[in-house]
């Protein structure tokens with residue numbers, strides 16, 4: 001484990017250096033391809049070691065079944081609007097984005113080529129000091145002309161405010177929480193994330209445009225954060241990846257059950273169209289979270305992608321393990337207020353067909369915001 005830690009520190013150092021490199025203008029969409037190459041697992045020695053760990057994990061069914069929870073903190077950099085308007089998105093939109101992540105990581109649509117991962121996301125509800133505090137921070141950027149005009153930059157040659165500016169204004173301890181920055185715009189992209197080479201470093205984050213928080217691109221970026229390449233890795237347009245099951249930047253996605261395919265298939269969303277790289281109708285990649293497609297299709301993970309992400313959690317994102325992360329200590333049970341609609345004040349009982357409103361008043365509760373979390377005996381329409 002010591003060797004792993006040292007190697008990660010070395011990668012983090014390379015990454016800091018690469019932040020200052022001049023890079024070409026990316027197309028709108030995921031900004032991952034424009035990130036410094038040092039931020040990906042381009043070191044074959046490291047990737048081979050990671051593959052060994054994946055193989056070992058694959059043999060240990062009990063290990064793969066462990067509960068993996070990532071606490072999220074949202075930093076909403078708005079333009080001065082009231083909460084719920086424009087870039088100052090509502091709490092409800094944030095709750096729904098967490099539900100979207102959990103549904104898609106859980107294969108809620110039961111896509112036959114995909115699987116439910118053992119990874120869940122919750123809203124952080126206790127800060128690093130152990131105080132119950134909702135993990136949503138709002139920063140008013142109305143007085144920052146550069147932010148209003150240009151949004152945020154991915155690298156220093158671009159206009160817009162830097163990530164350092166965002167991080168200095170608001171961040172929670174990266175060793176305990178995963179920070180999500182919701183911004184008005186990103187130069188040349190709508191979202192990007194770091195692979196877990198710099199885990200615990202303050203560069204480790206997702207930055208996403210507010211319009212994409214409740215979309216497939218958010219799920220896609222979280223896939224990168226859990227060590228996934230694009231499913232078309234090695235293709236730069238209409239060309240096929242150079243290897244059928246390549247592994248590494250420019251070669252392939254290191255995942256054996258995603259078929260090689262072209263990057264620009266997004267122009268053809270027909271699910272039964274020929275895959276020109278395999279000359280068959282295996283179009284499962286078209287509903288994969290790690291390809292470029294429309295949001296509704298960008299939703300699922302294959303079993304090998306799931307295994308790769310779970311191994312990344314077990315071996316790299318060790319700071320989120322419950323046994324070492326104090327955030328998970330003394331987490332409360334959920335609590336709710338029950339209000340009988342139309343009831344006489346003081347009424348202590350329910351009549352048949354009365355409807356009941358439940359209001360979540362939980363504090364320090366690990367909420368995944370998923371559906372099907374109805375209380376035992378209560379139908380989901382709120383009637384007994």
Ligand SMILES: [Zn+2]
Pocket residue numbers: 030031032033220221224230
């Ligand atoms: Zn991407």
